Amino acid sequence: MSLQVKDFKPLIDVKTLDYITNGLTKENPDLVLDAFVNExxxxxxxxxxxxxxxxxxxNEEKLEYAMAEIVGMGFVERILKKEPEATDIRFNGTxxxxxxxxxxxxxxxxxxxxxxxxxxxxxxxxxxxKDFTEKESRMNAQLEYMRVNAxxxxxxxxxxxxxxxxxxxRLVVTEETxxxxxxxxxxxxxxxxxxxxxxxxxxxxxxxxxxxLTKSLxxxxxxxxxxxxxxDTPEGHFKLLFPHLDITSWYTGxxxxxxxxxxxxxxxxxDWLMVTETRTAQAAYALFKGFLTGANGITSIHSGSARExxxxxxxxxxxxxxxxxxxxxxxxxxxxxxxxxxxxxxxNGKIIRYIDEIVEFIRDRKTGRGKAVTLYRxxxxxxxxxxxxxxxxxxxxxxxxxxxxxxxxxxxxTRLLRSDWTDEELKxxxxxxY
Numbered sequence: 471m472s473l474q475v476k477d478f479k480p481l482i483d484v485k486t487l488d489y490i491t492n493g494l495t496k497e498n499p500d501l502v503l504d505a506f507v508n509e510x511x512x513x514x515x516x517x518x519x520x521x522x523x524x525x526x527x528x529n530e531e532k533l534e535y536a537m538a539e540i541v542g543m544g545f546v547e548r549i550l551k552k553e554p555e556a557t558d559i560r561f562n563g564t565x566x567x568x569x570x571x572x573x574x575x576x577x578x579x580x581x582x583x584x585x586x587x588x589x590x591x592x593x594x595x596x597x598x599x600k601d602f603t604e605k606e607s608r609m610n611a612q613l614e615y616m617r618v619n620a621x622x623x624x625x626x627x628x629x630x631x632x633x634x635x636x637x638x639x640r641l642v643v644t645e646e647t648x649x650x651x652x653x654x655x656x657x658x659x660x661x662x663x664x665x666x667x668x669x670x671x672x673x674x675x676x677x678x679x680x681x682x683l684t685k686s687l688x689x690x691x692x693x694x695x696x697x698x699x700x701x702d703t704p705e706g707h708f709k710l711l712f713p714h715l716d717i718t719s720w721y722t723g724x725x726x727x728x729x730x731x732x733x734x735x736x737x738x739x740x741d742w743l744m745v746t747e748t749r750t751a752q753a754a755y756a757l758f759k760g761f762l763t764g765a766n767g768i769t770s771i772h773s774g775s776a777r778e779x780x781x782x783x784x785x786x787x788x789x790x791x792x793x794x795x796x797x798x799x800x801x802x803x804x805x806x807x808x809x810x811x812x813x814x815x816x817x818n819g820k821i822i823r824y825i826d827e828i829v830e831f832i833r834d835r836k837t838g839r840g841k842a843v844t845l846y847r848x849x850x851x852x853x854x855x856x857x858x859x860x861x862x863x864x865x866x867x868x869x870x871x872x873x874x875x876x877x878x879x880x881x882x883x884t885r886l887l888r889s890d891w892t893d894e895e896l897k898x899x900x901x902x903x904y
Contacts, residue, residue, distance in 0.1 A: 480580075481535040482526070490523055491540045505541035506597035507613065512541055543616075544590050545582050546634060552579070557636055561587045563629035571642060572820045584629045591620045591632060615639065617703050639707030643679065643686035651679070651812075652825040652848055653857045658880040664690040666874035667741075667766040669805055671783070673773035674812035679823035680770040681705055681746055683812065687768065688744065691715060695741040700731045706746060728753035736760050743767040751790035754783055758798075761805040776811035776827040777842040803833035803840025807867065817853055824848055824855065832864050845886060859885035 482490075494515065495502045505512040516537050519527055527533045538547045546559055549568055558569040559577075563584070566577040591609065595602045598611040607622035617635040648657045663670060664687050672680040685706055691697060693716055699708050702722045709717045718738070722728050728745065729752035735743050736759075748754045748769045757769060773782040780802050787793050811827040828846040833839070844860045863886050871878050881887045 481532050486526060487539050490536060494519060502541060506593060512537060515541060545580060545586060549577060559634045561632040563626055563631050587630055587632050594618050612703055637705040639710040641685060641711060642682045651823060655884045656846060659886060660687060661690050662871055662876045663808055665876050666871050668807045669761050669766060670768045670808045671779050671806055672770040672810050673776060673779055675814060678812040678814040680812055684744060684768050685711060688712060697742040698735040698738060698740040699744040700728060701746045729756040732756040732760060736765060741766060745769040751787050754786045755791055762801060776809035776829040779809040799840050803831045806831050815850060817850060830864060830867055862886055
């Protein structure tokens, strides 16, 4: 299906833009390069362009357009001006699509060609010291809150592709928006988990909201706790969101792997270790050792359900490192208490991100074996969402919360503290998972 692009006449044609670009670059090469990533340099360059090319750039609108095309993100800037809540902007070789937290559509305000996209990619490459050629046909770059990926047309039969993931320093999951993710009392429960220092592992498909939930939960900590965050790309913006907390932010790369940073974090005597996603066997093992030494943490992995998290974690480690299965599961169910699985679906043309399962991991004191007990489920049918508490919190977990001086009265009236289960219902609690 092709959509009609609206009539769009560029404020300045490409030939004139090239003329201005060449003139500015010849006289101020360092300023032009820096202006792509430095707002102050961009303002300085804008003033120079206003003076030198006053006949062409004779109003503010043309000046802004020229800056966007010469030292900016071009059509991406115009999209973000119109759609500030955009999370993804993609060029699939033939058309531009825009996605927000609520919808997705084809951008038709202007005709964006492959050549427009290539010029933008080259500006990004120059600003970040990357190459983008037939030999270097893949480019990944980070520009403040934008993660940029480009694939050369030599590997893309329908034309060069570009994908930009936008992660601004904002909280998507708040007290007000949480009911779209799960029942309101679940937020009260998760607050108690954070207060108690509960180790939590999240799972779910990419884009299901795992990082957003992690950010929201971090907000319920306090300054007395030392927090270290580890990311492969700077998407969390934790320090900007929570300036009142004691947060140390680290990124992988530059000869430091995820597992090495986890080891360093434990040497820093941190109270909370937030690893946005556990990607390797070494990282999984390092974080697991941290849990065993008493560190609190939240991380995420790819898993089909919350109940599968322990097996998924074990198989990740086992794929590269020798590990005893019985000892692992015994320790896992002892140290990791809560698993959360999230999903992302389209409902009536809108994207809905929600928690579809929460489990409690329980270790049997007599056998040392573990079980994952489903506490809560949410599901969608015909555009409506339904919630169910399948099992109450274990007596052990309730006592754990009380031992951490948590006020569990906020859960009174919810089935999480229900005590009148029938024998038949409780039989399901006795099923071991491995």
